[in-house]
Amino acid sequence: MNELAGIADRLPLVTQIHPNPGSGTSEDLEDAVRDLASHFTYLARTVATRDRQARRYPHRYTAQLREGNAALARAAAPTGRALADLGEAVTAAGRLHRLNHSPPGPGHAEDLQHTIEVLGVHVTRARAHLFAAARQLRADAHRLLTAQAPAAPENLTTLPVAASASHRGHGR
Template identity: 45%
Template sequence: MLLHDVADRLNAVADHLPLPDQIQPDPALSEILDDEVRHLASLLTYLVGESAFRHRAAARYPTRVTATHRRTTLALAQAAEPTSAALAALGSAVHHLGLLAELTHQAPGPARTRAIASTYPGLVDRLGESRTCLARAAKQLRAAADTRATPAVTAPSPLTASATASRTR
């Protein structure tokens, strides 16, 4: 449940990011980025903190560590990499958005048009990269959550003739 919950929260951040055809370099996008960077930073902090807590607990109480505990700890740690990459991509998107905002204050002309044309795709690419990284992190967490260790089950023993006969009496 924990891993699915974190995956849902990562997907929620991705869902709040605009799609490529919805991206407008305006103050509304700045607000979205502000909100989602905060959410993503708190999720990354949670992943790192929970992973560290579980690692410490395993070191202190090694007899209590189960395969599920180890798998969950590893999944949280592995999700930190694409989550931090998504956060870095959002940071780069903020940079591109800042450049575009600055370009709007320059005098109109071919140089400004070229600069906008070369900067805007970077903004779109970084937002797309962030969405991709978030999807990868969520997918990893869901896969780890859905991986179940096969329980050791003994096969039922076949009934002997005497056991079958005693039941029919």
């Protein structure tokens, strides 16, 4: 979950996307796609592995493992959408590259501006999907950990702080 939010944080903001070739946007996208593809692969592999484990060892496959697996599976949808948007952003970055290295002609400035806007839209969407996946995973982890925590015994009592402090050092 933190890794997905970290990838989102490293994506360029719309205000950081510039038409000049040295802006670093393509490199930022490359890093994000590589990292996100790795995390997406982890999600898919973990879901498949746990499914195999459940079939092979049904008596060991606990409700908590099932819920954890379902949480990872739910995270795959927004993570996949983020990856798709990054794919579109790479396409726009390629178009931006072509425009940057082409002789200006009629409509060049408009094409350049439109391509930057398209790139910004896809990066913004990818960021939103990644943050949504991270929020969902955090909420699921919190829910699973809360459900797992043992309840305090009903007959458990504690001494008031003042009462326990008053016994210290007296009567010895």
